Structure formats: C-alpha cells, structure tokens
Amino acid sequence: MTTLEPVKVGICGLGTVGGGTFNVLTRNADDIARRAGRPIVIQQVAARRDNPACDLAGINVTNDIFEVVRNPDIDVVVELIGGYDTARELVLEAISNGKHVVTANKALIAVHGNEIFQAAAEKGVMVAFEAAVAGGIPVIKSLREGLGGNRIQWLAGIINGTGNYILTHMRDEGRDFNDVLAEAQALGYAEADPTFDVEGIDAAHKLTILASIAYGVPLQFEKAYTEGISRITSEDIEQADNLGYVIKHLGISCRTDEGIELRVHPTLIPKQRLLANVHGVKNAIEIMGDAVGPTLYYGAGAGAEPTASAVVADLLDVARDMVTEHKYRTPYLAFSGIIEQSDQAPQVLPMENIVTAYYLRLMAVDRPGVLARVATILSEQGISIEALTQKEATEGELVPIIMLTHRTRESSMNEAIRQLESLADVAGSVTRIRVENLDDNA
Amino acid sequence: MTTLEPVKVGICGLGTVGGGTFNVLTRNADDIARRAGRPIVIQQVAARRDNPACDLAGINVTNDIFEVVRNPDIDVVVELIGGYDTARELVLEAISNGKHVVTANKALIAVHGNEIFQAAAEKGVMVAFEAAVAGGIPVIKSLREGLGGNRIQWLAGIINGTGNYILTHMRDEGRDFNDVLAEAQALGYAEADPTFDVEGIDAAHKLTILASIAYGVPLQFEKAYTEGISRITSEDIEQADNLGYVIKHLGISCRTDEGIELRVHPTLIPKQRLLANVHGVKNAIEIMGDAVGPTLYYGAGAGAEPTASAVVADLLDVARDMVTEHKYRTPYLAFSGIIEQSDQAPQVLPMENIVTAYYLRLMAVDRPGVLARVATILSEQGISIEALTQKEATEGELVPIIMLTHRTRESSMNEAIRQLESLADVAGSVTRIRVENLDDNA
Numbered sequence: 001m002t003t004l005e006p007v008k009v010g011i012c013g014l015g016t017v018g019g020g021t022f023n024v025l026t027r028n029a030d031d032i033a034r035r036a037g038r039p040i041v042i043q044q045v046a047a048r049r050d051n052p053a054c055d056l057a058g059i060n061v062t063n064d065i066f067e068v069v070r071n072p073d074i075d076v077v078v079e080l081i082g083g084y085d086t087a088r089e090l091v092l093e094a095i096s097n098g099k100h101v102v103t104a105n106k107a108l109i110a111v112h113g114n115e116i117f118q119a120a121a122e123k124g125v126m127v128a129f130e131a132a133v134a135g136g137i138p139v140i141k142s143l144r145e146g147l148g149g150n151r152i153q154w155l156a157g158i159i160n161g162t163g164n165y166i167l168t169h170m171r172d173e174g175r176d177f178n179d180v181l182a183e184a185q186a187l188g189y190a191e192a193d194p195t196f197d198v199e200g201i202d203a204a205h206k207l208t209i210l211a212s213i214a215y216g217v218p219l220q221f222e223k224a225y226t227e228g229i230s231r232i233t234s235e236d237i238e239q240a241d242n243l244g245y246v247i248k249h250l251g252i253s254c255r256t257d258e259g260i261e262l263r264v265h266p267t268l269i270p271k272q273r274l275l276a277n278v279h280g281v282k283n284a285i286e287i288m289g290d291a292v293g294p295t296l297y298y299g300a301g302a303g304a305e306p307t308a309s310a311v312v313a314d315l316l317d318v319a320r321d322m323v324t325e326h327k328y329r330t331p332y333l334a335f336s337g338i339i340e341q342s343d344q345a346p347q348v349l350p351m352e353n354i355v356t357a358y359y360l361r362l363m364a365v366d367r368p369g370v371l372a373r374v375a376t377i378l379s380e381q382g383i384s385i386e387a388l389t390q391k392e393a394t395e396g397e398l399v400p401i402i403m404l405t406h407r408t409r410e411s412s413m414n415e416a417i418r419q420l421e422s423l424a425d426v427a428g429s430v431t432r433i434r435v436e437n438l439d440d441n442a
Numbered sequence: 443m444t445t446l447e448p449v450k451v452g453i454c455g456l457g458t459v460g461g462g463t464f465n466v467l468t469r470n471a472d473d474i475a476r477r478a479g480r481p482i483v484i485q486q487v488a489a490r491r492d493n494p495a496c497d498l499a500g501i502n503v504t505n506d507i508f509e510v511v512r513n514p515d516i517d518v519v520v521e522l523i524g525g526y527d528t529a530r531e532l533v534l535e536a537i538s539n540g541k542h543v544v545t546a547n548k549a550l551i552a553v554h555g556n557e558i559f560q561a562a563a564e565k566g567v568m569v570a571f572e573a574a575v576a577g578g579i580p581v582i583k584s585l586r587e588g589l590g591g592n593r594i595q596w597l598a599g600i601i602n603g604t605g606n607y608i609l610t611h612m613r614d615e616g617r618d619f620n621d622v623l624a625e626a627q628a629l630g631y632a633e634a635d636p637t638f639d640v641e642g643i644d645a646a647h648k649l650t651i652l653a654s655i656a657y658g659v660p661l662q663f664e665k666a667y668t669e670g671i672s673r674i675t676s677e678d679i680e681q682a683d684n685l686g687y688v689i690k691h692l693g694i695s696c697r698t699d700e701g702i703e704l705r706v707h708p709t710l711i712p713k714q715r716l717l718a719n720v721h722g723v724k725n726a727i728e729i730m731g732d733a734v735g736p737t738l739y740y741g742a743g744a745g746a747e748p749t750a751s752a753v754v755a756d757l758l759d760v761a762r763d764m765v766t767e768h769k770y771r772t773p774y775l776a777f778s779g780i781i782e783q784s785d786q787a788p789q790v791l792p793m794e795n796i797v798t799a800y801y802l803r804l805m806a807v808d809r810p811g812v813l814a815r816v817a818t819i820l821s822e823q824g825i826s827i828e829a830l831t832q833k834e835a836t837e838g839e840l841v842p843i844i845m846l847t848h849r850t851r852e853s854s855m856n857e858a859i860r861q862l863e864s865l866a867d868v869a870g871s872v873t874r875i876r877v878e879n880l881d882d883n884a
Contacts, residue, residue, distance in 0.1 A: 146572070290469075291750055
C-alpha cells in the first residue's frame with residue numbers, strides 16, 4: 001500500500017498533550033499511514049521527565065528540546081511545551097532550520113503568531129495549530145477551509161472548558177463560584193492559579209486566533225476585551241433562568257461596518273440555543289457565514305487525546321502538503337497577504353463602541369419614583385428596556401430590579417450605569433451582563 | 443497578490459444549488475481568490491432554463507451539459523443536475539477528459555461512487571462531494587481530515603431536513619404526520635412525492651457516504667436498512683416526551699466486532715443530548731472518535747447557498763491540490779486502497795444482528811395476567827425491561843402499555859414482537875421505535 005517515504009516527527013514536550021499525541025500516533029499508526037499514504041513515525045521525543053502513560057521503549061529520547069529542532073532527520077517539529085518565550089525560540093529555530101511546525105500553543109500563536117507566520121512564509125514551511133483552539137474540535141479547518149466560500153459575519157464560542165464547568169455546576173446545583181472552583185481544582189479541571197481560565201485570558205487567546213482566520217486580519221490579542229466569570233453570582237444565574245436565559249462565558253467576534261468586535265465576557269444566551277446546552281468541560285463554537293448561515297462545532301476542548309486528535313490531523317495535513325509548493329498551500333490565517341497588508345485590514349473596535357443588549361441588576365430602595373428615575377436615566381442615554389422585573393418588598397427596603405435592554409452602544413451603557421450608581425436610591429454597584437443577540441437567522 | 447493562473451470552472455445545472463453556487467462564486471470572488479491564491483472563474487454554465495436569481499450577463503451559457511465536460515478550457519466540472527444516470531454519464535465523461543469533479547449529488551455518490559472513484563483514481567483527478575452530505579456543514583472534511591487521527595467508533599445524524607421539520611412540528615404542536623407533511627409541502631420544504639425524504643432513502647444515501655469515510659470501506663448503499671417516519675404518531679411523541687426522550691429520524695452507523703451497522707430509522711434520543719435539540723430543517727451529525735471522544739457538527743443541511751458553501755469549499759480544495767501529485771491527495775473515502783481491498787473490509791451487518799434498546803407500545807386488554815404474559819415473552823427472548831407504564835383503565839378495556847427495554851439483539855426483538863402480536867390480549871400491531879444509546883462518554 002504505502003509507497004512514499006515516512007514523515008519523521010520530533011515531539012517536544014511529553015506532558016498531557018505530548019503523551020496523548022505519542023499514544024495516538026502509536027496506537028493508530030496503521031490507520032494513519034493508510035490515510036496519509038505514508039507512515040508518520042516518531043523520530044525523537046524531547047522530555048524533561050518520563051510520562052508514565054507512554055511506553056518509550058525503542059524511542060530516541062532526549063531532555064534537550066533544541067536537539068529536536070536541530071535534528072537533520074526530522075521533518076516536522078511538534079511543539080507541546082506550552083508557554084511563550086522558550087516555545088517562541090524553539091519554533092523560530094525549527095522554522096529557520098526548514099522544519100514544519102505543529103503546535104497546540106494558543107498563547108504562542110495569539111501573541112507571537114504574526115512573527116512566526118512571517119518567518120515561516122519566508123522559509124516556505126507550514127505552521128499548523130488546529131490544537132490551539134478548542135482541543136479536538138476541527139474548528140480551524142472548518143473555518144479556514146470548510147467555510148472558505150463564505151464571508152464570515154460573526155462567531156461566538158464556549159472556548160474554555162474550566163469556565164464552562166464552573167458555570168454549569170453553579171447553575172445545576174445553585175452553588176457559588178468559589179465553591180465550584182474549589183471542586184474543579186480538586187478534580188484537576190482548574191489550575192491552582194485559575195486566573196488564566198476564569199478571567200478569560202485563555203479564551204481571548206483562542207478568540208484572537210479564530211477572528212484572524214475568520215476575517216483575514218493580523219492577530220491582535222492585545223486589543224481583545226477580557227472579562228472573567230468570578231463575579232457571576234448564583235442570583236444572576238437564577239434571574240437569567242427566570243427570563244429564559246443561561247449564562248455562559250463566551251468569546252464573541254463580530255464584523256461590523258465600524259470594525260471587528262473581539263470580546264470575552266459572561267453572556268446571557270436564550271435557553272433554546274444549542275450553545276446554551278453545551279455543558280461541563282465541553283466546548284462549542286457557532287460560526288455565521290453569509291452563504292451557509294449558522295453552523296456549530298462541538299466537542300472536547302482540552303485533554304490529552306482530544307488535543308492529540310487535532311495535532312495528528314495537522315500532521316496528516318503536513319504529510320500531504322509538504323511536497324506542495326508553498327504558494328499552493330492554505331494560508332496560515334486563511335487569506336494570503338494578511339500581514340503585509342495589515343494597514344488595510346479592518347480595525348478591532350474599542351469596547352466602548354460595541355453594540356449589544358444587556359441584563360442589568362441593581363438593588364434599589366423600594367419607594368415611589370425610583371423606577372421612574374431609573375427609566376429616565378436609561379431613556380436619556382437612548383437605551384430602551386425590553387423587560388423589567390421588580391420583586392415585591394416592604395416600602396423602604398432594598399429590592400432587586402432586573403432589566404433586559406434592547407441593543408445599545410457600550411459607551412451609552414457605561415454612562416447610564418455611572419448615573420444609576422450615583423442615585424441615592426441605588427445601593428452598591430450595578431451588575432451588567434451582556435446578552436448574546438447575534439442574528440441566528442441569516 | 444494573485445500570481446497564479448485562474449481555475450476555470452464549468453457549472454452543470456442552474457437550479458437551486460447551481461444558482462446558489464453561481465451567486466456565491468460571483469459575490470465572494472475577491473475573498474475566494476485571496477483564499478485560493480488564485481481566482482476561481484466561471485468559464486461556462488450549462489442550464490436548460492434561466493434561473494431568475496442569477497445574473498448571467500457576460501457568461502458563456504449552453505443548454506448542453508456535455509459541452510461543459512468536453513470544453514478544453516475547463517479545469518473543474520461542477521455537477522449540480524442531480525439524479526443517477528445522466529449525472530453518472532456526465533461525471534464519468536468529465537473524468538475521462540481529465541477534469542476534476544465537484545458534485546452535490548448524494549444519490550450519485552452513494553450508488554455509483556465506487557465506480558466513479560475507481561475511474562477518477564485511474565485518471566488521477568479529484569472528485570469532491572462535501573455538498574452531498576448535510577449541505578453546508580463541513581462534515582466530510584471534518585471526518586476525513588479533521589478527525590484523521592482517530593479510529594471512528596460511531597456516528598449518528600439528523601441528515602434529512604424535511605423529516606426533521608415534520609417531527610419538530612409534530613412535537614411542538616401535537617399535530618399528526620399527514621397534517622405537518624401537507625404544510626411542509628406548501629412551504630416548499632417537502633416534495634410533492636415525499637417518499638425520498640420521509641422514508642429515509644435520502645438519509646441512507648448520506649449515511650452510506652459518511653460510513654465509508656468513517657471506516658474506510660466501499661460504499662454499500664444497497665445494504666443500508668431504511669425505515670421512515672410516516673408511521674410515527676403524536677401519541678408516541680408524547681409518550682417519548684414523558685419518558686424524557688425526543689423522537690428524531692437518525693442515520694446511525696456503528697463499528698462493532700461483528701461488522702458495521704448502517705441504519706436509518708426513527709429513534710428516541712434523551713432530551714438533554716444536543717442532537718435532541720436540533721430543530722426544524724437543520725441537520726447535525728455526532729461523531730465519536732477513539733481519541734477525540736464525541737464531536738458534533740450542526741448547520742443548514744440544504745438550500746441554495748448553504749449547499750453552495752460546500753461546493754465552493756470543494757473548489758478551493760481542488761484549486762490548491764490540482765497541482766499536487768495524485769498520491770499525495772486525501773483519498774476519496776479517507777483511506778487509500780479501499781476498493782481494491784474491499785474483500786478485507788468489515789461487512790455491513792444485517793439488521794437482525796444489530797444490538798440496541800427499544801421503545802415498545804402495545805394496546806392490551808386490561809385484565810389480570812396480561813402484564814405477566816407480556817413480561818414472560820420478553821424474558822424468554824432475553825430482553826430486560828428498563829421502564830414500563832400502563833395507563834389506568836376500566837377492566838376489560840384496551841389500554842396502552844409502554845415499555846423501554848435494555849439493549850438486545852434485533853432478531854430477539856422481532857421474535858418477541860411476533861409472539862406479543864399473537865397474544866389474544868394484544869390488539870393490533872406492536873409499535874417499536876429504537877432508542878439511541880450510543881456511548882457519549884468516551
């Protein structure tokens with residue numbers, strides 16, 4: 001069957017994803033060779049320590065990752081060490097040595113991707129990163145190739161499993177954020193320092209990558225708006241439920257006439273939407289194209305073998321395209337000439353300029369005229385109210401007022417909230433959660 | 443930017459999908475050229491009549507589809523005429539003339555695919571058919587490339603929009619099959635002769651294609667089991683709802699030690715599953731891989747531009763790979779050497795040999811001992827009951843007995859039903875609907 005030379009792979013890093021990749025490549029080697037038309041063999045592995053899940057008998061193992069990128073017998077370097085600086089140095093040296101690169105490193109691509117793609121283009125090598133976004137879900141391939149006939153209008157995704165695990169359990173069990181976070185940490189779903197996940201940085205890395213591929217613009221992680229879920233209360237989850245919504249931590253990118261929205265924040269989603277029904281550590285991304293309409297991609301966003309699944313898919317692409325002239329390959333960010341023409345690309349919108357609907361919750365003294373004052377402030381900012389509920393209370397007591405607004409500009413909402421918080425009748429700060437109201441009916 | 447020669451396309455058929463393809467290629471031409479690195483131009487269109495949705499000014503139009511496949515200026519023939527015989531002849535002649543082929547024709551691929559791929563392999567040309575399954579959802583690409591590292595274990599999908607539209611409205615509005623079918627016909631969602639859609643033939647075509655790609659076996663449409671939705675009653679939908687299930691028309695293919703299951707039939711799905719929440723004309727396919735676990739792909743399964751989205755994605759693949767040697771291209775059915783080695787491939791299981799859980803509804807006279815007789819028959823066939831409900835009634839009246847069984851072999855269930863229907867206490871025939879109980883937790 002197989003008549004072509006094997007593709008020789010060097011794996012840098014043998015942690016969770018490295019171990020998974022090693023095992024999938026080994027276990028499914030025969031099927032993979034039948035798919036690629038040639039074997040994909042592990043030529044060398046660089047690891048600082050053993051991974052007990054992997055049987056390394058007969059494998060060339062080094063503890064120096066740079067040995068792999070300098071190994072003349074290696075065609076493709078698989079970077080699975082994570083982090084920024086060393087990974088950047090490793091990948092750039094691999095490229096400089098003419099090797100193709102496969103990486104699962106979202107931080108590296110989101111932050112150093114423009115530089116890496118520029119270097120790779122000059123050397124004519126591939127850099128593949130399906131595993132960097134949403135683990136095993138083939139969303140990069142779907143967006144970059146499968147939807148290639150479309151002008152992408154927006155995308156919205158649950159792209160951090162830790163955050164979704166926490167929100168799912170807060171909702172199902174009526175528990176508090178800190179309580180569920182502690183459980184997630186005990187189960188290994190959250191890191192000891194959970195900032196990266198729960199504050200939305202990890203999701204913003206992934207969103208940055210998706211948006212660049214969707215619209216053909218350079219990576220601009222530094223312009224992403226990021227808001228975490230640590231201030232979401234079980235009260236807000238319950239109120240959202242009463243209104244027919246579920247709160248999810250979404251990454252949203254929308255192409256508007258003014259520019260590109262790039263934002264990660266807690267979001268109310270109508271219950272009947274598929275995204276609202278994605279639970280636990282699972283990920284899902286909804287993508288709207290002008291021809292196809294809404295599509296959705298769901299699966300495991302992390303974990304050893306789900307992520308390995310994406311790494312191996314990239315290796316299959318490399319195996320097929322390594323003989324192809326570079327100009328015929330799919331561009332890294334879907335469109336050719338992105339970085340060279342970045343001055344002509346649409347700009348990322350400042351958060352003040354986005355337009356969305358809002359959920360607001362404020363605690364007000366239940367006395368005559370309060371609602372009128374609240375409504376006047378919103379009205380003066382051009383914000384119209386879609387729904388309002390106020391619990392009954394004894395006059396003079398604090399009572400929550402819950403509102404859903406129609407779409408308005410964030411800057412108007414900021415000003416309205418400033419004024420609401422300065423009202424004598426309003427206690428504490430106003431809770432504001434954006435509502436996902438992207439058009440699902442193209 | 444663009445330095446490569448344009449790719450010259452001939453479109454055969456300018457109906458719904460042909461018109462959509464023409465319009466998407468025209469409207470998004472600049473973006474498509476930036477993606478492909480070269481323009482994709484419509485060199486000729488063959489149509490028996492005008493499509494008022496298309497502006498054909500300046501286009502070379504013929505009414506002879508065979509002129510397109512003989513046109514020496516055309517690189518890629520896009521077959522959008524549908525049907526079996528003429529489409530087969532057209533595609534085989536295009537291949538014989540050394541042209542690549544893109545088709546949306548599921549019937550053609552499911553029935554004549556083995557012959558077509560064999561001919562194309564001999565000529566070294568591509569035959570792409572993303573649009574043949576689930577319209578705009580890039581599920582062929584995801585299964586064949588994105589999940590290429592996996593051993594696929596099963597897949598299950600809502601792959602006929604007409605059937606899903608009917609079942610959705612039957613459930614939401616408590617209406618009967620014939621009533622909703624008439625409405626779907628009036629709205630253009632169902633054909634005047636709905637057999638192809640509601641009896642599952644269209645879904646079986648698509649399932650056949652998906653299964654071949656999933657497991658690397660030849661296309662075997664003639665071995666697919668097909669059961670339609672025309673006998674589903676609103677009573678069964680309501681009973682399923684009470685038990686926590688939704689009835690969907692699923693195509694299911696599962697790889698077992700004994701062979702490959704290939705079956706289309708109404709199916710009970712637990713309400714919380716994403717597949718149960720796919721409504722109206724939308725499609726979704728869940729795919730289980732050994733590395734990635736469950737993944738799901740959702741979107742529009744039909745319509746002019748959703749299907750065009752898939753056709754254009756295939757054209758982009760052809761544009762990139764037409765310079766590549768054939769042996770480096772992704773095999774038509776994911777694995778190389780499938781048709782040549784078909785004697786070694788796993789066989790499609792006869793329906794009698796599948797193993798699944800069941801929902802049963804029977805009308806029995808409410809008299810002492812009936813339940814015991816029913817339970818004895820099931821027990822003697824080795825079938826265990828998971829749940830049983832019997833409505834209260836006056837003794838001697840007919841009353842429905844509803845049961846959910848654990849997994850059992852179809853042949854045992856056939857025998858049990860034969861015996862149940864021969865009981866004097868049981869009136870009429872036993873309704874049997876299979877329950878989707880594929881493992882979602884790999």
